[in-house]
Amino acid sequence: MDSPAGKMAAVRADSTTEEKTAAPESKPAAESVRPKEHGHRDKRKKTDVADSYNCWFKTLRSLTANNSEYFERHKTQYSGRFSSAVCVLQGHADAIQPVLEGFIRIAPDFDADENTPSNGYRSLVKVVGTCIRRIIHVQRKVVNNRDGLLFQSKHYCLELEAYASVLCQLRAIMDVAQKVLAKSKHGQLFPEEKFFPEFLFEEAESLDKECFYGRCVGFQFCSSMQPIFHTISTAMASFAEAYSDHDGQLTRALASLLNSGKYAMNPELRARTIVSMCDKADISFCKAFWNITEEGPLQHMSGFLSSSVNVNKVFHIPALPFEMESSLEDGELVTITPPCSQTGPGPVQVRLICFENREGQPDDLDFIEQLEEYLGTKNKPEDISSPILDQVEEKLGTKKKVPAPKSDALIIHIHGGGFVAQSSKSHEMYLRTWAKDIDVPILSVDYSLAPAHPFPRAMEECFFAYAWALKNAQILGTTAERVCLAGDSAGGNLCVSVAMRAANYGIRVPDGVLAAYTPFLVRYTPSPSRLLCMMDPLLPMGILSRCIAAYAGLKEKKPGEDVSSSSSTTSSTPQLSTPEHNFSSARLVFDPSPTEPKRSGEGAAAPKLLFTNTTGGLCEVHTPSPSPPSGEGPDHTDIPVLTVETETAVIHGKQNTEQTVDNLKEPHFEDIALSPYEEDSGDSEWSLTDKQTEVDSPSRGGAGDEKSPEEGSKQMEKDRAAEDDPNRPSSLSLPSLPSLDEISMAISKMTESKPEEVVLPSEPVHSPSSIAHVTRYRPSPILNNPYMSPLLADDELLKGLPPVYLVPCALDPVLDDSIMFAQRLKALGVPYKLQVVEELSHGFLNFTSICKEARQANDLCVNNLLEMLGRRPRGGRVGTPTRKV
Numbered sequence: 001m002d003s004p005a006g007k008m009a010a011v012r013a014d015s016t017t018e019e020k021t022a023a024p025e026s027k028p029a030a031e032s033v034r035p036k037e038h039g040h041r042d043k044r045k046k047t048d049v050a051d052s053y054n055c056w057f058k059t060l061r062s063l064t065a066n067n068s069e070y071f072e073r074h075k076t077q078y079s080g081r082f083s084s085a086v087c088v089l090q091g092h093a094d095a096i097q098p099v100l101e102g103f104i105r106i107a108p109d110f111d112a113d114e115n116t117p118s119n120g121y122r123s124l125v126k127v128v129g130t131c132i133r134r135i136i137h138v139q140r141k142v143v144n145n146r147d148g149l150l151f152q153s154k155h156y157c158l159e160l161e162a163y164a165s166v167l168c169q170l171r172a173i174m175d176v177a178q179k180v181l182a183k184s185k186h187g188q189l190f191p192e193e194k195f196f197p198e199f200l201f202e203e204a205e206s207l208d209k210e211c212f213y214g215r216c217v218g219f220q221f222c223s224s225m226q227p228i229f230h231t232i233s234t235a236m237a238s239f240a241e242a243y244s245d246h247d248g249q250l251t252r253a254l255a256s257l258l259n260s261g262k263y264a265m266n267p268e269l270r271a272r273t274i275v276s277m278c279d280k281a282d283i284s285f286c287k288a289f290w291n292i293t294e295e296g297p298l299q300h301m302s303g304f305l306s307s308s309v310n311v312n313k314v315f316h317i318p319a320l321p322f323e324m325e326s327s328l329e330d331g332e333l334v335t336i337t338p339p340c341s342q343t344g345p346g347p348v349q350v351r352l353i354c355f356e357n358r359e360g361q362p363d364d365l366d367f368i369e370q371l372e373e374y375l376g377t378k379n380k381p382e383d384i385s386s387p388i389l390d391q392v393e394e395k396l397g398t399k400k401k402v403p404a405p406k407s408d409a410l411i412i413h414i415h416g417g418g419f420v421a422q423s424s425k426s427h428e429m430y431l432r433t434w435a436k437d438i439d440v441p442i443l444s445v446d447y448s449l450a451p452a453h454p455f456p457r458a459m460e461e462c463f464f465a466y467a468w469a470l471k472n473a474q475i476l477g478t479t480a481e482r483v484c485l486a487g488d489s490a491g492g493n494l495c496v497s498v499a500m501r502a503a504n505y506g507i508r509v510p511d512g513v514l515a516a517y518t519p520f521l522v523r524y525t526p527s528p529s530r531l532l533c534m535m536d537p538l539l540p541m542g543i544l545s546r547c548i549a550a551y552a553g554l555k556e557k558k559p560g561e562d563v564s565s566s567s568s569t570t571s572s573t574p575q576l577s578t579p580e581h582n583f584s585s586a587r588l589v590f591d592p593s594p595t596e597p598k599r600s601g602e603g604a605a606a607p608k609l610l611f612t613n614t615t616g617g618l619c620e621v622h623t624p625s626p627s628p629p630s631g632e633g634p635d636h637t638d639i640p641v642l643t644v645e646t647e648t649a650v651i652h653g654k655q656n657t658e659q660t661v662d663n664l665k666e667p668h669f670e671d672i673a674l675s676p677y678e679e680d681s682g683d684s685e686w687s688l689t690d691k692q693t694e695v696d697s698p699s700r701g702g703a704g705d706e707k708s709p710e711e712g713s714k715q716m717e718k719d720r721a722a723e724d725d726p727n728r729p730s731s732l733s734l735p736s737l738p739s740l741d742e743i744s745m746a747i748s749k750m751t752e753s754k755p756e757e758v759v760l761p762s763e764p765v766h767s768p769s770s771i772a773h774v775t776r777y778r779p780s781p782i783l784n785n786p787y788m789s790p791l792l793a794d795d796e797l798l799k800g801l802p803p804v805y806l807v808p809c810a811l812d813p814v815l816d817d818s819i820m821f822a823q824r825l826k827a828l829g830v831p832y833k834l835q836v837v838e839e840l841s842h843g844f845l846n847f848t849s850i851c852k853e854a855r856q857a858n859d860l861c862v863n864n865l866l867e868m869l870g871r872r873p874r875g876g877r878v879g880t881p882t883r884k885v
């Protein structure tokens with residue numbers, strides 16, 4: 001058998017040649033396969049990226065000027081709102097551009113290796129870029145269609161307003177990212193623990209996230225994911241309503257089906273319900289929703305959507321200790337005891353999935369009976385199955401298929417679900433495909449879930465199942481010459497922990513571990529990619545933090561409980577007023593929050609934005625001023641600093657109107673130069689919203705106006721009237737950024753409405769309960785356990801790992817976990833392969849049967865598994881070059 005390291009080295013050699021021939025730049029969802037970058041090329045690439053972004057900003061500016069000028073001249077029902085929307089979003093775009101340029105400059109310093117240009121900073125840049133491109137797309141559509149009789153003015157107006165809010169929040173998120181950056185060491189995506197910035201959580205929590213869950217939901221992902229997220233968020237909102245009204249899972253499923261219509265029709269109501277649910281709901285809501293496909297009509301979904309397999313059986317591994325040979329010392333035996341933490345020894349449920357019935361496996365008809373017999377008597381399975389087969393043949397008069405020979409390999413799978421939900425059943429969809437494509441038995445572990453069974457129960461059960469499977473491989477239809485562990489999300493974390501434990505116990509380690517979109521640091525540490533949870537349709541921050549609490553066994557505080565008790569914890573953490581935490585000295589570039597202490601140089605004149613007003617003249621708008629470097633603060637020599645010069649951006653009425661409309665009426669915005677980093681999907685149907693029917697939606701509640709689903713729906717009717725008002729001043733819910741007052745003044749001049757009519761950004765929504773549990777739980781010692789967070793494991797423990805295959809997603813909150821884990825493995829010389837999937841969301845394996853890009857990413861995982869098991873990858877191409885130090 002090849003040594004894993006040798007194998008990895010061989011693959012690396014192969015894929016280096018592939019690297020040259022592959023044309024990855026145009027692939028939307030494939031891994032970041034990119035040619036090697038060296039010194040000057042790297043610099044050029046950075047410039048190219050910045051150029052592409054500048055080009056988009058320029059295009060946006062022209063379109064804004066054009067539309068703005070048009071709607072000033074052509075007074076129609078919605079013209080006032082159009083003008084306001086484009087003006088507001090242009091203000092945000094101008095403010096975000098210099099910040100973006102700063103991130104483009106520093107981002108490469110955080111890559112795990114030169115072959116994989118990926119990290120949270122790059123992702124944030126990407127998301128802003130996508131938002132700008134989508135706005136360009138919508139504005140182009142407006143330019144192209146606004147004179148037509150069938151122009152859906154209301155639809156486009158709502159779209160632009162929604163994107164203006166998104167851009168505004170992205171601007172605030174970029175600001176938080178700068179603070180994370182200022183507290184991080186060079187190349188480190190997670191700030192040092194001692195600098196835990198509670199205030200960042202407060203800031204992050206206080207953002208108005210609703211715009212990310214309404215009509216723009218999942219805008220950052222590829223177009224084929226859009227309908228999926230519209231469906232899931234509709235389901236989530238309607239389930240939230242049903243959850244509070246009903247008890248049983250089935251009744252809830254039915255009730256949510258009935259509710260779904262109104263949430264599908266009203267994206268704003270949906271967003272309000274989801275955000276409110278994420279802030280307030282306890283973990284049992286997540287469990288219930290994430291398990292929606294476990295029972296009721298949806299449980300048969302995988303049956304329709306996936307390959308059929310011959311063996312798909314659930315059984316229990318008895319809670320009996322057994323002995324295994326040590327892999328370290330000849331003849332030594334290691335005793336494996338059943339899992340026993342918290343609830344005492346208990347059996348472990350597993351599911352065996354196999355494309356065809358194999359020798360050694362109990363016969364399908366009496367699977368459990370035979371298995372029990374095997375487990376009790378330890379008879380060879382062949383002895384059991386043959387007589388039964390004979391009887392069946394006799395009874396049915398049919399010749400039963402002879403089982404296929406034993407496989408030489410085995411996959412042990414551990415499912416994700418935030419440690420609190422899901423099972424092998426909900427992951428059957430892609431497991432059946434794997435079973436068919438790889439044609440190896442898969443044993444998936446149904447470990448006990450938190451919060452009823454917190455850490456380390458799940459890890460113990462998975463380890464026990466792993467060891468048992470090695471020992472009893474024959475009953476699983478395999479000789480287990482090659483064994484690998486595969487898990488997605490929380491399951492990937494468990495896989496790595498199991499492999500570390502195997503190494504620690506001195507038993508055989510698997511031949512490889514596949515960890516797809518896996519969290520490796522299960523604690524409340526911010527990072528640039530983690531900021532994406534502010535907008536993630538599957539992993540919103542409130543839910544993520546509750547998963548951590550549940551897994552760590554920290555009792556969740558109920559909403560309304562006194563949060564002041566957390567103050568002792570909070571006060572034990574470094575105070576923000578210490579020099580290290582004084583961000584006024586951290587040379588950050590822009591401060592959108594008026595509540596933040598004023599920076600040095602605050603008296604300096606803010607750069608100005610000039611917008612054309614109704615009369616073609618110029619009105620002044622102040623942009624947030626960049627803080628000049630302060631000499632007063634501590635020495636930040638090891639802290640990467642964005643130094644950004646904000647220029648005075650001028651949108652000149654004359655200049656812009658000189659651009660012919662025809663120039664702007666390009667049919668597809670794919671024509672816009674694409675950066676070598678930012679691949680366009682090549683799909684002109686950017687968002688579902690283009691196809692959406694025009695729907696009414698209520699105006700947004702004011703900040704802090706959190707409503708229950710029922711209240712929400714009652715309010716809906718009232719709101720609808722307001723929403724329909726074409727002269728309604730722009731009610732874009734924007735955070736209280738200092739420049740917005742001025743922007744709104746500009747708007748109000750442009751729309752000729754009185755300033756006080758403009759519903760301006762009010763105070764940010766604040767959720768003290770969610771913040772409180774984060775701050776209170778932070779110092780819990782359990783959160784330092786390396787088996788819970790492999791990133792915290794010491795070098796010796798990590799060195800015992802077999803080759804690790806990491807498949808994170810670029811737009812996933814837990815991307816940085818994989819990047820930093822790869823960095824650790826690289827430093828320790830542990831073979832690893834890091835392939836970052838672009839444009840797909842966390843959990844893509846669950847979407848393989850309904851999304852082309854997810855299928856491609858699944859193929860990548862399948863090829864990795866084939867490689868680990870010593871088989872030829874399918875399609876001849878393995879993917880990103882393997883990296884081994």
Ligand SMILES: CCCCCCCC/C=C\CCCCCCCC(=O)O[C@H]1CC[C@@]2(C)C(=CC[C@H]3[C@@H]4CC[C@H]([C@H](C)CCCC(C)C)[C@@]4(C)CC[C@@H]32)C1
Pocket residue numbers: 200201204231232235289290291292293298416417418419488489490491519521522523524525526527530531533538539541544545547548813814842843846
């Ligand atoms: C300053 C801010 C800093 C923030 C710092 C805090 C961040 C903490 C970060 C990391 C810690 C990690 C903690 C735990 C991570 C958990 C990872 C983890 O395991 O996450 C998984 C949770 C389940 C799920 C969401 C998932 C994948 C797929 C999802 C499923 C897809 C379809 C399923 C629907 C129910 C189907 C409905 C069909 C119907 C016809 C509409 C759906 C949505 C169920 C849920 C899963 C990922």
